[in-house]
Amino acid sequence: xxxxxxxxxxxxxxxxxxxxxxxxxxxxxxxxxxxxxxxxxxxxxxxxxxxxxxxxxxxxxxxxxxxxxxxxxxxxxxxxxxxxxxxxxxxxxxxxxxxxxxxxxxxxxxxxxxxxxxxxxxxxxxxxxxxxxxxxxxxxxxxxxx
Numbered sequence: 490x491x492x493x494x495x496x497x498x499x500x501x502x503x504x505x506x507x508x509x510x511x512x513x514x515x516x517x518x519x520x521x522x523x524x525x526x527x528x529x530x531x532x533x534x535x536x537x538x539x540x541x542x543x544x545x546x547x548x549x550x551x552x553x554x555x556x557x558x559x560x561x562x563x564x565x566x567x568x569x570x571x572x573x574x575x576x577x578x579x580x581x582x583x584x585x586x587x588x589x590x591x592x593x594x595x596x597x598x599x600x601x602x603x604x605x606x607x608x609x610x611x612x613x614x615x616x617x618x619x620x621x622x623x624x625x626x627x628x629x630x631x632x633x634x635x
Contacts, residue, residue: 493582500587513581516589520577523597524605528569530598536565539572539605546571573601580604 490513497509504512528539540560544552547559580601581589592600615633618626 490582493585497586500585509586512586512590516586517574517577517581519594520580520589520597520601521573523594524573524576524580524601525569527598527602528573531602536568539568542572542575543568545575576601576605576608579608 490510493513494506494509497513498504498506501509528536531539537560540556543560543563544556547556551559611633615630618633619630620626623629
């Protein structure tokens with residue numbers, strides 16, 4: 490968050506830092522709501538494919554040992570909220586406040602889903618590179634993930 494606030498401060502030097510922080514928070518909330526709406530519209534099999542994203546929010550030993558049981562016991566509303574909030578934060582912090590504020594509300598759910606799809610595609614490409622015979626595979630994989 491601090492990096493994004495400082496980047497926004499360079500773009501908007503007249504806006505006080507607390508105000509920028511508030512604007513970022515409001516943008517994240519707006520995108521979170523749109524992402525949650527978009528996730529709700531997914532078919533059941535696509536919702537199941539989102540489960541690996543929960544790994545970011547659960548301790549690794551817990552996820553590794555009990556992911557199947559947790560997936561069945563954790564309500565979709567909770568999973569959806571975590572995924573939406575995480576996606577919204579990444580989206581706003583990476584793309585910036587101007588980008589997030591410029592998107593029309595009607596387009597936001599579609600943009601969120603496409604962003605999520607592209608993130609998943611990049612993760613798969615990074616894994617493919619990591620398991621390849623390419624000499625610089627670790628470096629290329631890391632660059633894709635950034």
